[in-house]
Amino acid sequence: xxxxxxxxxxxxxxxxxxxxxxxxxxxxxxxxxxxxxxxxxxxxxxxxxxxxxxxxxxxxxxxxxxxxxxxxxxxxxxxxxxxxxxxxxxxxxxxxxxxxxxxxxxxxxxxxxxxxxxxxxxxxxxxxxxxxxxxxxxxxxxxxxxxxxxxxxxxxxxxxxxxxxxxxxxxxxxxxxxxxxxxxxxxxxxxxxxxxxxxxxxxxxxxxxxxxxxxxxxxxxxxxxxxxxxxxxxxxxxxxxxxxxxxxxxxxxxxxxxxxxxxxxxxxxxxxxxxxxxxxxxxxxxxxxxxxxxxxxxxxxxxxxxxxxxxxxxxxxxxxxxxxxxxxxxxxxxxxxxxxxxxxxxxxxxxxxxxxxxxxxxxxxxxxxxxxxxxxxxxxxxxxxxxxxxxxxxxxxxxxxxxxxxxxxxxxxxxxxxxxxxxxxxxxxxxxxxxxxxxxxxxxxxxxxxxxxxxxxxxxxxxxxxxxxxxxxxxxxxxxxxxxxxxxxxxxxxxxxxxxxxxxxxxxxxxxxxxxxxxxxx
Numbered sequence: 001x002x003x004x005x006x007x008x009x010x011x012x013x014x015x016x017x018x019x020x021x022x023x024x025x026x027x028x029x030x031x032x033x034x035x036x037x038x039x040x041x042x043x044x045x046x047x048x049x050x051x052x053x054x055x056x057x058x059x060x061x062x063x064x065x066x067x068x069x070x071x072x073x074x075x076x077x078x079x080x081x082x083x084x085x086x087x088x089x090x091x092x093x094x095x096x097x098x099x100x101x102x103x104x105x106x107x108x109x110x111x112x113x114x115x116x117x118x119x120x121x122x123x124x125x126x127x128x129x130x131x132x133x134x135x136x137x138x139x140x141x142x143x144x145x146x147x148x149x150x151x152x153x154x155x156x157x158x159x160x161x162x163x164x165x166x167x168x169x170x171x172x173x174x175x176x177x178x179x180x181x182x183x184x185x186x187x188x189x190x191x192x193x194x195x196x197x198x199x200x201x202x203x204x205x206x207x208x209x210x211x212x213x214x215x216x217x218x219x220x221x222x223x224x225x226x227x228x229x230x231x232x233x234x235x236x237x238x239x240x241x242x243x244x245x246x247x248x249x250x251x252x253x254x255x256x257x258x259x260x261x262x263x264x265x266x267x268x269x270x271x272x273x274x275x276x277x278x279x280x281x282x283x284x285x286x287x288x289x290x291x292x293x294x295x296x297x298x299x300x301x302x303x304x305x306x307x308x309x310x311x312x313x314x315x316x317x318x319x320x321x322x323x324x325x326x327x328x329x330x331x332x333x334x335x336x337x338x339x340x341x342x343x344x345x346x347x348x349x350x351x352x353x354x355x356x357x358x359x360x361x362x363x364x365x366x367x368x369x370x371x372x373x374x375x376x377x378x379x380x381x382x383x384x385x386x387x388x389x390x391x392x393x394x395x396x397x398x399x400x401x402x403x404x405x406x407x408x409x410x411x412x413x414x415x416x417x418x419x420x421x422x423x424x425x426x427x428x429x430x431x432x433x434x435x436x437x438x439x440x441x442x443x444x445x446x447x448x449x450x451x452x453x454x455x456x457x458x459x460x461x462x463x464x465x466x467x468x469x470x471x472x473x474x475x476x477x478x479x480x481x482x483x484x485x486x487x488x489x490x491x492x493x494x495x496x497x498x499x500x501x502x503x504x505x506x507x508x509x510x511x512x513x514x515x516x517x518x519x520x521x522x
Contacts, residue, residue: 004149004173006076009214010037017190017216023069024193024218026226026236031066033216039066040073043132047074047105050125054079054145056104057155061087061112062200064221067132071107072209076153079145080104083155083167084200087112091119092476096164097157098123100368107132149173155367156203158304159415159424159481167367168203168305175210177360178307181333182211185312186244186271186298190216193268194244195237197222197251204276204420206308207246234260241268246300248420249279256286263290275300275309276420277452278326278408285320292317301329301406304422305376305391307361310336313405328405329397335359338406339382339390340399346381351399354412356381358390416445418454421480425454428483431476432456437464442492443483444506455509456483459491485509 018034031039052058058080060071068084075082083101085094087109094115098106106126108116116126153175155167182188194212196219198204212219220240226233234255237245245252245266252274255261272287272295279299288297302309313330332338340353348354358380365373380388396409415424425443432441439459446455458469466486473482493504 004151004171004176005147006153006172006175006214007073007078007145007147009176009179010073010076013214013216020190020216021218022213023066024220024240025064025066026220026222026232029066031069036066036070036073036213039070040077043067043070044074044077046127046132047071047078047080050105050127052078052080052104054147055081057081057083057101059098059101059103059106060084060200061107061109061129063087063109063111063129064196064200064223065109065129067129068107068200069209069213069219069221071129071132072154073213077145079147079151081152081155081169083157084205085112085157086199086201086478087115089115089478090475091115093165093478095119095121097167100157100165100167101155102368147172149176150364152364152367154206156206156304157201158203158422159427165427166369166372169364169367170206170307171364174307174361174363175206177335178206178309179210179214182207182309183215185333186211186273188212188215188217188244192217192243192270193220193241194218195220195222195242195246197227197233197245197247198420199224202421203304203308204246204248207273230255230258230260234265238266238268242266243268243270244273245269245271246273246275248276249274249284250277250419252279252287253283256283261287261290266291269295271296271298273298273300273312275302277417281320281325281327282323284327285323288315288320299327299330301408302361303357303391303393303395305363306357306359306393307363309333310357310359310361311406326408328400328403328407330405332357332406333359333361336361339380340397341381341392343412345378345392351401352396352409355393355395355397355406356390357393358388362389362391416454418445418452419480423454423481428454428456428477428481431473432458432469434476435464435469435472437462438469440492440500442500442502442505444502444509446506446510448485448510453484454481455506456486457489457492457505457509458486459489464488 014033014037021030022033022036023031062084103124107129108126109129149172151172152169153172157165157167196208297315299313300309301311311330311332336359339356340348341356342348365377376392380390394413397406428443429441439461441458443456469486493501
């Protein structure tokens with residue numbers, strides 16, 4: 001009756017793969033499917049004892065330890081929605097997320113607990129995650145609650161143009177459809193060993209977690225400390241027999257430049273999957289030359305609001321016939337449909353337009369945010385006989401009439417993908433404009449010193465410097481959103497309408513000589 005239930009799906013994995021390793025950590029700790037299930041039952045019991053009930057939201061620290069993964073499974077079992085929050089998130093941003101999701105409980109490690117103290121959080125109970133790590137004794141199994149496919153499973157927070165993060169809600173049905181597609185598209189099974197290099201608060205981690213644990217595979221959680229030592233990261237993945245890698249191109253480009261992805265490395269790897277940002281073919285070709293003869297390469301695409309990934313293209317030698325631009329996005333997932341819309345939101349006449357997605361991976365909207373939900377989760381413009389929700393991605397694409405492949409052109413708004421994170425430049429501008437001494441600010445995403453970077457131009461009142469601005473931004477924004485360079489200008493350039501001219505700002509900041517000259521101008 002309750003087919004669309006992640007708890008039941010995981011129970012089936014435990015029955016089939018009970019003694020297989022589910023989680024393998026860099027310190028050598030191993031948790032089998034049965035062991036992970038027992039720990040999840042114990043955590044579920046603690047959550048119920050603290051008053052958690054189906055429909056509640058639970059916030060989790062992003063620390064990659066066994067009990068955090070068990071807590072996610074406990075949420076599946078109890079019909080709870082979980083939201084993983086960056087344990088190093090600036091207090092202001094953390095406060096906004098918590099104010100939106102209003103969690104019943106927060107499972108916090110010491111780092112997140114300190115952040116909660118810094119932001120003065122008083123809205124819900126905080127349970128120390130370390131109190132749960134020693135309670136893995138066998139307990140009576142927790143029966144999954146009767147939830148339907150429309151029941152929320154998790155909330156993933158992304159950047160918002162108003163300065164307020166927005167929480168995309170994914171349901172049990174969304175995820176179960178996604179899991180089945182991953183199994184067939186990437187040929188996942190119980191013999192796979194997946195690297196988990198993506199942070200748990202980043203939507204790429206949805207692929208790692210669900211594709212692995214819901215298909216009987218082994219997941220290799222790699223924390224921030226391990227990622228800070230690239231040689232150790234690759235050595236760990238080699239020792240663990242890693243067969244599958246998924247990350248943003250930026251990380252692969254970095255590791256390639258360090259000569260850590262030569263043809264002799266990662267001997268068990270069967271597939272590279274990358275997405276979240278474009279991978280220039282001129283840089284991808286080196287990885288292809290090293291691994292293309294023995295590993296499959298997949299370029300994937302998908303918004304947070306559509307369950308992480310909704311298209312995949314397996315690359316071949318023909319991809320590198322020329323090295324200009326980016327690989328195409330490829331065909332959409334089965335039972336998915338993509339419409340191209342014009343500027344008025346109507347079906348486009350040609351093969352270019354804003355991509356609008358329909359299908360079972362389209363999420364349930366933004367949590368407690370009906371206005372922003374209504375703006376992009378819209379009625380299918382080709383259907384007026386019954387309700388059918390489509391998601392307007394804001395991505396401008398071109399469809400190749402010969403292959404059906406989509407090619408990314410750009411954004412219709414002020415949103416970017418940077419290091420795989422979807423960022424509203426307006427959120428960075430809002431943070432800058434909220435700093436005392438800042439008169440106005442313009443933020444751009446440009447190529448500087450050969451790489452895409454976030455740069456900002458700021459007009460100030462007084463003698464505020466770029467270094468001081470960066471330091472203050474660190475308390476408001478996560479590291480990946482703080483501009484790499486900040487240039488102080490006497491006044492920002494304006495267009496004919498009196499608005500900030502970001503094209504002019506981009507032109508100035510792409511010139512290294514101008515940037516060096518103006519960076520600390522009072």
